[in-house]
Amino acid sequence: xxxxxxxxxxxxxxGCTRAxxxxxxxxxxxxxxxxxxxxxxxxxxxxxxxxxxxRLSDGLEGxxxxxxxxxxxxxxxxxxxxxxxxxxxxxxxxPRIEDRGQPLVEAASIALALRLTxxxxxxxxDDTARGRAAEWLADALTAEPWPxxxxxxxxxxxxxxxxxGHEPDAARKAVDHGLARIEDWYVGGGWYTDxxxxxxxxxxxxxxxxxxxxxxxxxxxxxxxxxxxGRLERHLGDYARLFGADGAPLRQGRSxxxxxxxxxxxxxxxxxxxxxxxxxxxxxxxxxALRYFLDRGAVDGRGxxxxxxxxxxxxxLQGYSGPASPYWASKGFLGLLLPPDHxxxxxxxxxxxxxxxDALTSIDAPNWLLQSTRSDGxxxxxxxxxxDVRYDPYYTRLAYxxxxxPATSYDNSVIVGDDPGRTGIEPLGVGDGWAAxxxxxxxxxxxxxxxxxxxxxxxxxxxxxxxVPGTPVRVTGWAAPDGISAELLPAVGLVDPAQAxxxxxxxxxxxxxxxxxxxxxxxxxxxxxxxxTGAPDPGPLxxxxxxxxxxxxxxxxxxxxxxxxxxxxxxxxxxxxxxx
Numbered sequence: 001x002x003x004x005x006x007x008x009x010x011x012x013x014x015g016c017t018r019a020x021x022x023x024x025x026x027x028x029x030x031x032x033x034x035x036x037x038x039x040x041x042x043x044x045x046x047x048x049x050x051x052x053x054x055r056l057s058d059g060l061e062g063x064x065x066x067x068x069x070x071x072x073x074x075x076x077x078x079x080x081x082x083x084x085x086x087x088x089x090x091x092x093x094x095p096r097i098e099d100r101g102q103p104l105v106e107a108a109s110i111a112l113a114l115r116l117t118x119x120x121x122x123x124x125x126d127d128t129a130r131g132r133a134a135e136w137l138a139d140a141l142t143a144e145p146w147p148x149x150x151x152x153x154x155x156x157x158x159x160x161x162x163x164x165g166h167e168p169d170a171a172r173k174a175v176d177h178g179l180a181r182i183e184d185w186y187v188g189g190g191w192y193t194d195x196x197x198x199x200x201x202x203x204x205x206x207x208x209x210x211x212x213x214x215x216x217x218x219x220x221x222x223x224x225x226x227x228x229x230g231r232l233e234r235h236l237g238d239y240a241r242l243f244g245a246d247g248a249p250l251r252q253g254r255s256x257x258x259x260x261x262x263x264x265x266x267x268x269x270x271x272x273x274x275x276x277x278x279x280x281x282x283x284x285x286x287x288x289a290l291r292y293f294l295d296r297g298a299v300d301g302r303g304x305x306x307x308x309x310x311x312x313x314x315x316x317l318q319g320y321s322g323p324a325s326p327y328w329a330s331k332g333f334l335g336l337l338l339p340p341d342h343x344x345x346x347x348x349x350x351x352x353x354x355x356x357x358d359a360l361t362s363i364d365a366p367n368w369l370l371q372s373t374r375s376d377g378x379x380x381x382x383x384x385x386x387x388d389v390r391y392d393p394y395y396t397r398l399a400y401x402x403x404x405x406p407a408t409s410y411d412n413s414v415i416v417g418d419d420p421g422r423t424g425i426e427p428l429g430v431g432d433g434w435a436a437x438x439x440x441x442x443x444x445x446x447x448x449x450x451x452x453x454x455x456x457x458x459x460x461x462x463x464x465x466x467x468v469p470g471t472p473v474r475v476t477g478w479a480a481p482d483g484i485s486a487e488l489l490p491a492v493g494l495v496d497p498a499q500a501x502x503x504x505x506x507x508x509x510x511x512x513x514x515x516x517x518x519x520x521x522x523x524x525x526x527x528x529x530x531x532x533t534g535a536p537d538p539g540p541l542x543x544x545x546x547x548x549x550x551x552x553x554x555x556x557x558x559x560x561x562x563x564x565x566x567x568x569x570x571x572x573x574x575x576x577x578x579x580x
Contacts, residue, residue: 001027001299011349014247016287018336018345024290025073025333031303032066032327033081040085041093043324047307051322053102058322060094064106064113065327071113071121072333079121086110087125090132097139100146102320107140108153108211109330111160115218116337122164134166141167141174148195149207151181159215179212179224190235191365198425199395200366200386201253205239205265206331217272229274236269237276238363240285241370244402245354245377247288252381252400254388256316257307257325259298260289260332267335270344279343280350286335288352298326305329315405316394354379354402360433360453367427369435371453376534378403378484382451382458384437385427396422398449398460399478401532407479414462414526415474415514416445428574434567436574445471448569452576454562457544458530459491461555463569467519476514478532485533491547492527492555493517525553525569 003023006015035045043062050058063085070078097103114122114133122130140157155178158171185193185208192208193199209232216224242250242262249262263286269275270282277285297311305326306312338344353359354372361370367385372378380401388395393406397413404411410420419441428436428448436450445467452459464473477488490496494515517526527549531541548556555567556579564579 001294001303003294009348010346011283011287013284013349013351013355014287014291016283016291018340020287021290021333021336022073024294025069025336026075027303028299028305028327029066029070029073029075029078031299032062035062036081036085039088039093040081041089042085045304045323046302047323048312049307049317049322051102051325052319053322056095057102057106058324060089060103060106061322062324062327063089064109065324065330067113068109069327069330069333071116072330072336074117074120074336076120079117082113083121083125086121086133087129090129090136094136097136097143099144100150101143104140104143104145104150104153107137108156111137111140111157112214115160115163118163134161134164137161138167138170141170146195147181148199149203151178152207152211154178155215156211159219163218175215182208182212186231187365189363189365190231190233190238191363197389198366198385198387198427199389200368201395202249202255202258202262203253204235206258206261206328209235209265210268210331213268213272213274225272225274229272232265232269232272233274233276236265238361238370239265240277240281241353241359241361241372242379242381243285243288243352243354244379245352245374246402247285247290247292248402249289249292250379250381250400250402251309251394251405252383252386253394254318254392255321255325255328256309256394257321258328258331259293259305259309259326260286261329262332263289264331264334267332267338267344270342271334271337278350279347281352282344283335283347284349285352286332287349290332309405358455362430362432362435364430367430367435367437369430369433369451369453371456371458373456373533373535376456378456378532378534380453380532382435382453384430384435384449384451385425387423387425391421391423396425398422398451401478403481403484403534404478404532409476409479411476411479413474413476414447414449415476416441416447416464416467417443417471419443419445422447431576433563434576436569436576438573446571448574450567450569450574450576452557452565452567454559455544456531456533456535456538457541457559459527459545459547459555459557460530461492461525461527461567461569463523463525463553464519465523465571467524469519469521471519473517473519473524473526474514475517475526475528477528477530480532483534485531485535485538487529487531487541488515489529489541490515491529492525492549494526494528523553523570525549527555
């Protein structure tokens with residue numbers, strides 16, 4: 001992808017200005033154009049797989065998601081092509097919108113694009129095309145969504161149909177229903193779960209906040225904008241801390257192939273004036289995410305976004321991921337709705353949180369502890385509260401970062417016997433430099449976990465309750481890429497596998513990594529020191545912290561340049577106190 005020369009005066013870190021975002025949008029739109037059908041109603045992008053919805057739905061997805069990019073770009077020539085495709089699509093080419101079907105998702109992108117560009121696209125269609133399009137979209141008002149962020153797709157379609165006066169009562173009902181539905185999943189502090197349970201991930205930003213806030217803004221509804229904009233503003237205070245100094249988002253959760261869609265809520269805050277971030281910080285974080293992926297192979301030799309993270313990567317895909325799925329990255333170009341003279345484009349870049357200082361940030365809703373270090377710009381997420389409805393390595397590992405990916409050997413896990421899955425996570429709280437949770441294995445063993453962090457160092461403690469004496473336990477740490485150092489040292493109840501008395505007892509899931517131990521009579525405590533760092537000379541980990549445990553399982557943790565703590569894990573929960 002050819003971009004303008006970097007402007008390190010206006011953007012000293014990323015070099016990106018509005019011109020770079022425009023050029024990237026233009027290049028992405030040009031690259032997909034050869035894959036449009038003759039009537040421009042479908043975009044059949046090449047790829048090694050189809051989604052479970054099939055080829056026709058995938059072609060609609062290609063149309064809808066790239067239309068959204070054209071809408072943010074407000075390119076009249078491109079929008080003219082999409083107008084042709086719209087007229088053909090609603091004349092019988094596109095699949096119908098049905099219960100829990102992928103066309104419902106794409107209808108939301110189409111409706112949002114039409115609402116954003118009404119004078120440039122919708123108003124230029126003839127009456128026949130407008131009537132057919134409105135009828136096709138209207139099926140979204142009554143189609144049953146999956147009980148998650150999908151509830152907002154009828155809201156987005158309904159907002160547009162209300163505006164044009166098509167089935168206004170049904171449209172209003174769909175909007176009201178969807179907005180009421182997400183109230184069940186708002187847990188405070190600017191955070192939603194993505195449906196029932198404890199699924200905390202980027203869907204907060206690119207769906208749960210995006211659609212209600214945009215609807216309120218487009219409807220010019222002060223009451224709704226105050227409600228949803230206020231939530232967005234609180235969310236962004238945490239969200240800005242999820243980006244590393246190199247621009248990388250945390251590699252956690254599903255649908256990660258949307259890549260720089262992570263920039264969407266940053267721009268949304270600036271667009272609506274509901275953000276705690278300065279204009280320069282907003283652009284720095286958003287442009288950092290764009291450059292991070294473009295510089296690491298997200299676009300192939302044909303100029304197409306691939307299914308993956310950097311380049312192609314099957315590990316981040318879901319069954320619904322098809323060749324056009326990555327183009328939800330279009331949401332990352334939301335900032336182009338802001339005029340060129342807006343401060344978010346004219347203010348000099350300012351450093352993001354990971355560049356300013358070492359920080360430990362506790363986030364109550366998902367029960368997360370964020371740990372960032374200025375020396376290497378890394379952000380680490382200690383997860384003691386997020387999980388999918390099934391075991392998923394992108395949700396249920398103990399930790400994630402901006403430089404690592406979950407490994408097949410169960411990194412960042414505690415493995416009791418042959419049961420590595422951590423499901424049914426019960427949050428036990430977060431505080432100043434700590435986070436804790438509990439889970440019960442399939443065999444009924446209860447594991448209470450606590451992490452304490454300072455600088456780049458971590459103390460990880462696990463109390464195992466209810467296991468048969470002699471049950472093997474493995475504690476694993478970070479799986480680091482080249483150039484990054486990962487350490488895991490035994491502190492209490494653990495040894496290196498090479499030093500295990502019973503080598504056979506060190507096998508099982510994750511064999512070949514981590515530390516091992518065995519349970520005794522009654523509750524057994526296991527403690528390890530861990531560190532993930534990109535610093536060139538971090539010094540010995542064991543000199544940064546000392547850990548002692550007494551017979552009751554109480555821990556004394558002394559950071560060399562930090563607080564002296566007392567921690568206790570038992571059957572009732574976890575307590576952490578500063579020692580005098």
